[in-house]
Amino acid sequence: MSNSRRNFFRNAALIGTGLLGWSESLRAQTRALVSSGKSGRTKRNNANRSGPPIPVVTPDVGDLPFEWDGSVKVFHLIAEPMKRTIVPWKTLDVWGYNGSCPGLTIQVQQGDRVRVVFENRLPESTSLHWHGLEVPIEQDGVPWISQKPVAPGEKYVYEFTVHQEGTFFYHAHSAMQEMMGLLGFFVAHPKEEFSPRVDHDYGIVLQEWAVLPANTVPNTASMEFNWLTFNGVSAPLTTPLLARLGSRVRLRIINLGMDHHPIHLHGNQFVITGTEGGRAPQSTWYPLNTVLVGVAQARVVEFEAKYPGDWMIHCHLPHHMMNSMMDLLSDRQISTVDLTEETAMQQMQALAARAGFAHMHPSPVSKDANTTPGFPQDTFMEMGMDELVRKPETHGLPKNWSAGMMGMMTMVRVLPDDKYEEIMRMKGKAVSPESEHQHGS
Secondary structure, eight states: OOHHHHHHHHHHHHHHHHHHHHHHHHHHHHHHHHHHTTTSSOOOOOTTOOSSOOOOBOTTTOBOOEEEETTEEEEEEEEEEEEEEEETTEEEEEEEETTBSSEEEEEEETTOEEEEEEEEOSSSOBOOEEETOOOOGGGSOOBTTTBOOBOTTOEEEEEEEOOOOEEEEEEOSSHHHHHTTOEEEEEEEOSSOOSSOOSEEEEEEEEEEOOOTTOOSOOTTOSOOOEEEETTBOBTSSOOEEEETTOEEEEEEEEOSSSOEEEEETTOOBEEEEETTEEOOGGGOOOBSEEEEOTTEEEEEEEEOOSOEEEEEEEOSGGGGSOOSSSTTSSSOOOOSSOOHHHHHHHHHHHHHHHTOOOOOOSOOOTTGGGSTTOOSSGGGOOOOTTTTOOGGGTTOOTTGGGGOOBSEEEEEEEOHHHHHHHHHHTTOOOOTTGGGOOOO
């Protein structure tokens, strides 16, 4: 072996050792900060928590209910046409499951025997594929290969034992049906909770839609996607994720669209603890704040909620931090060039009147702004509609918080105990830190 080649392998080994040591050093520093209480978080003692992992919460979607048939967990899943309001002024004609798009989250536990009674109420044949799950070939859901397509009006029963743990999804194994909304979370909880334990477990589904102006039906043959959603809605309609100060948070993110999405969390560092293949060894964890979620992938990240505040989480592709500005006024396109404040306010007020919110004046601009090439950019895109999207999870946010919230955006609200419990009471879920963990999957 040449000296240069020998040196290359020696240096690579040293670099790898250094990275592992650096990662472990960061984890040790975090543990030290947490134990000393200097990190700004409220110290919590989870030592007495036991039992199965806490359930995943999928905001704006919800869970698919089940019933027991002996030792079999039975779900009823219905594919059907439906309408989905993605922002207050735009409702799409989509396809979903059980009245939800994306479909309701299926939660099971590793080792469960699962039966899914599937009914097709679509006008065409379809099937169900269990993405990432290791199932018998006759349960794999590929039309004409592992099963006959499920015809309109027919039912089909899928049954298998879940021997894995992880973040998976179910979807129609037909490309355009997927783009019409036929997909959903399938979460398999481990038999025993992972360490470190989490206090909050959230799921986010990334979707894209190609919708022509003045249309409500997604154009699944198009490759130009202009509406972007988290869990079937766009900001500011997305529901913020709540976390107690001092808690540990898990975010599960799945993507079955046409684009990869770099998902960025403000003000915090996280580690990737899992993929669509299951839990990742802790030796592979390293700090970052942006994770690329590729098509057909799942990424699971965890972080310590030690900094109070309302922290944005969003796709960092610039056009994914907004939505189409071409069809806001329904029967005519909105102009984004050569605008004055007066004409911009007139256009936005027309939208506000139709959608039912009070449009606020945009952020200040200079008197001679129109003399600058490139103006306007973001100025007239602000659309504050706090009251229209008000819900318990938005309680306490600053006035006009919704003005710059568009596209693939939501926020993680890290709240002290009193504010967290106030919102939970507003939701009708008065809880103590201990009672939050007394749930099964």
